[in-house]
Amino acid sequence: MMNIKDRNKNVILTKVFLIVILIMPLTLFYSLYLNLYIRTPVPDVAWVSWYDDPQHEVYIGWETEDFEQCTVKYGTSRTELDEIETEGTANQFHIMNLTSLSSNTRYYYEIDYDGKIYTTGEFRTAPSIYSPxxxxxxxxxxxxxxxxxxxxxxxxxxxxxxxxxxxxxxxxxxxxxxxxxxxxxxxxxxxxxxxxxxxxxxxxxxxxxxxxxxxxxxxxxxxxxxxxxxxxxxxxxxxxxxxxxxxxxxxxxxxxxxxxxxxxxxxxxxxxxxxxxxxxxxxxxxxxxxxxxxxxxxxxxxxxxxxxxxxxxxxxxxxxxxxxxxxxxxxxxxxxxxxxxxxxxxxxxxxxxxxxxxxxxxxxxxxxxxxxxxxxxxxxxxxxxxxxxxxxxxxxxxxxxxxxxxxxxxxxxxxxxxxxxxxx
Amino acid sequence: MIYTLTLNPFVGVQLAAVLQLIAMIIWTGEFHKIRIPNKNIEKVFTFFKEFFYNLFGLIGILFIDISISWIIGSWSYADWRFQLPSVLLIFILGIEYTLYCYFQKGSLLKMIYAILASLTLTLFIHWWVPLEPVMGPRIENNILIILGILLAVYAVISIIHVIVNGNNHRKRTFLRDYWDITQKLQKIFNIKVNLIIWILVTIQAMLCYFGYSLFALL
Missing domain, CATH: 3.60.21.10 (Metallo-dependent phosphatases)
Incomplete structure (x- = not known):
């Protein structure tokens, strides 16, 4: 037979357990989820943007965790990236200007370093005439x-x-x-x-x-x-x-x-x-x-x-x-x-x-x-x-x-x- | 669209998740049932308990204000799927908190306080803050002062109640309890109902951070 003291002890323990269960969802959410992003490493992502002439010139930007000398291959066919540009020096923050592009044209690109594909992507240049x-x-x-x-x-x-x-x-x-x-x-x-x-x-x-x-x-x-x-x-x-x-x-x-x-x-x-x-x-x-x-x-x-x-x-x-x-x-x-x-x-x-x-x-x-x-x-x-x-x-x-x-x-x-x- | 400042239900539901968690902890731990043998200590305990209840009461008023403002059109109806669950949850909690805090027992003093507190908060949010073109600092610098004053006034009322409770013959019109709906309230807003609200409000508060809501998931 459980005596009164033991029963009270069990009641208190049960209450403590339930309170911990109650507290956990919000505290875990606020403390873990809302802080996980501050550990995000450099992602393998590139972006395309431009200066003043998106009909003919864009740049591709990307970042590497270490200093790397990268190569950008690009072209108008996904399977034939016949234009090749290589960086002159190793960088962490990379900007590659692509010039002499044709207007209203879809281009495909691939960024490589150390013989590996870093990332790929595509973009379309601006049209030369008014078009929707x-x-x-x-x-x-x-x-x-x-x-x-x-x-x-x-x-x-x-x-x-x-x-x-x-x-x-x-x-x-x-x-x-x-x-x-x-x-x-x-x-x-x-x-x-x-x-x-x-x-x-x-x-x-x-x-x-x-x-x-x-x-x-x-x-x-x-x-x-x-x-x-x-x-x-x-x-x-x-x-x-x-x-x-x-x-x-x-x-x-x-x-x-x-x-x-x-x-x-x-x-x-x-x-x-x-x-x-x-x-x-x-x-x-x-x-x-x-x-x-x-x-x-x-x-x-x-x-x-x-x-x-x-x-x-x-x-x-x-x-x-x-x-x-x-x-x-x-x-x-x-x-x-x-x-x-x-x-x-x-x-x-x-x-x-x-x-x-x-x-x-x-x-x-x-x-x-x-x-x-x-x-x-x-x-x-x-x-x-x-x-x-x-x-x-x-x-x-x-x-x-x-x-x-x-x-x-x-x-x-x-x-x-x-x-x-x-x-x- | 109404041309006055209204607070975002998103903010309301975040606050509601925290408050409802505190309420559930109190209920689960049965801290509200604690009996203090020493009468003087009991008076101090009752005072703080009332003070704490009033915080729920004031935020309850805010919740009702946010819900009504949203419903009468301060916000685009198109985002109902995102906002409506928050609005419904904080409206229910607003009703519960204000009823428990001010209308459980019909003391005139408490009811007058509730009306004045509602007026103060309403004027603060919808009239005084929008007078300033840049509203942020006016809210940040004054909201705690306003809440502090309201809590302090309530503390005085609580002290009067605590003193008078020990001297029933001194109860006068303003302190007398005209009704007691404690049992009805406990029947409607019982532990099961509050547990369900806590689960819903916690999930909704989390989903909001991702741009989802209870209705968006349905």
Missing amino acids: FSFGLTADTQQKIGPGWHSHVAKIFDQKNYSFIAMVGDFVEDRYKAEWNDYFKRAGRWMDTIPLVPVQGNHDRAKDVDNDGEEEYFFGQYFPQSVDQVMNTNIYDTHQQFYFSFNWSSVHFQILYFPEVDIDDEEELHGINPRDYNQSFTPDHLAWIEEDLANAQDFPFRVSLFHCPITGAGFYGENFVLINELLPILHQYNVTVTVHGHAHHFERGILKNNIHLGNDLTYFVVGTGGGLADVGLCPVPETEVCTAGPSYTEAHATEDNLEFSTYTLSGELIDSYVIESEVK
């Missing part, structure tokens, strides 16, 4: 608390036939190397068939992640296409401003450097963070934006991609600096659409053009690429639709129309919007 095409838009895949739904989005993109995917900033959160590895591992699902157009976010900037007194700038090592030529225009001008432009069919795309313009810095005049402001609003950057847009006036559509939204329903709200200093330029040159990340939700809105009446600017926030969703939303007067669930956005362009559609990860249409060309 689609592209994907996403942003903020950063691993704020774990990798989020980046894999889920990447899995969907892998099924698409986009000409490219624009990643509108914040690939990573804390800029550690393993985070970048994790990004490429997950995005690698689609990178072998779809080129990447990178935009720099505030979390992608240089940072001294290993506390050795020198900043690591992985973004710049992965993506070399910035046209920033002027440095030291002010003490914050570190020559890491990332901006460039290209044409694809009927659309002129502009990638700008406005990763973050903080306006709530209590210790600074009008709350404006001096580093944010002086890095983005350099005279050469602003002059380039105007010149580039002036040269693109014959295109049916002009799309500017930059990370920090001009306004929006997220916690950053209306940015009076961008409204006062950048928006008039965009309106002046009839920019059709701007696309942003930074805020972790989807939003579409209209910014009225008071310079050219009727040529209103449509803005999109596409920061639902995988990072933790916004804590809350408060629509601004310009907001037409907003939601903070996981989603992705795709655009279909013709000579006359530019149609944006945003879907949930289950495939339901959240929003669809068509913009007609002003050029007739």
Whole structure:
């Protein structure tokens, strides 16, 4: 017979056991799953992107764990990769420019080193005439608390036939190397068939992640296409401003450097963070934006991609600096659409053009690429639709129309919007 | 779409998973049934217990606010498959927590407190925070202060209750219990129901991180 003391002891042990069972699922999830990504090694992934002429020139980028001298074989047939380029020196971060390409042509490539195939892939160059095409838009895949739904989005993109995917900033959160590895591992699902157009976010900037007194700038090592030529225009001008432009069919795309313009810095005049402001609003950057847009006036559509939204329903709200200093330029040159990340939700809105009446600017926030969703939303007067669930956005362009559609990860249409060309 | 700040059900369900886990631990360990032989220590224990309950009560109010805001259209209906399970779960938990905390026994003082706390939180979220264009710092800098003040006020009420409980003849209109629905509540929100909610809310909280939900899996 069990005495009362033993029975009490058993009751207590049972309770302790049950409590441990209760605690385990959440603690294991938060402590293991949300931290596994920080051990991701360099994946065998390559990406295709370009400078200013995707009809004839692209680059392939990839990374190896050690210094390797690699060879790229490429050609228009999967079985006949008759063009061969070999790197001059051994590197860890590899960039191979492929030039003299034919427009609107599918190319296949293979990267080798030490007699082994590192990875393979394919891409299509831009067309020389206006022809319909689609592209994907996403942003903020950063691993704020774990990798989020980046894999889920990447899995969907892998099924698409986009000409490219624009990643509108914040690939990573804390800029550690393993985070970048994790990004490429997950995005690698689609990178072998779809080129990447990178935009720099505030979390992608240089940072001294290993506390050795020198900043690591992985973004710049992965993506070399910035046209920033002027440095030291002010003490914050570190020559890491990332901006460039290209044409694809009927659309002129502009990638700008406005990763973050903080306006709530209590210790600074009008709350404006001096580093944010002086890095983005350099005279050469602003002059380039105007010149580039002036040269693109014959295109049916002009799309500017930059990370920090001009306004929006997220916690950053209306940015009076961008409204006062950048928006008039965009309106002046009839920019059709701007696309942003930074805020972790989807939003579409209209910014009225008071310079050219009727040529209103449509803005999109596409920061639902995988990072933790916004804590809350408060629509601004310009907001037409907003939601903070996981989603992705795709655009279909013709000579006359530019149609944006945003879907949930289950495939339901959240929003669809068509913009007609002003050029007739 | 309503033009005011509303919180994301995604955030609500993460908070709910943690709170429901704490509730299940209390229930499993039967910590709420602990009897303290010393009356003075019992008063202190009761005070902290009430204080702790109130945290559930306040977050319960937040849960109801998030659910109602989502349902009346702050969020796109297209993402119902992702958000609705979170909304339903936090709505049920919001009802349970507020009922247990403020309406279990009909004390006028507690009900007045619940109404004022609801008003304070509603005004804070939907009016005061959106006054600032950059809302993030305003929430970060003030949410704990607001919750702290509300908890402190409740602590005073709890102290009054603890003192008066020992002196029944001093109970007046505001402290009297006008009803007691403890048994009904325990029947509806019993351990089995709470266990099921805990399982669902835990799975939902985890799935959300991957962009899935209980409905997306169906």
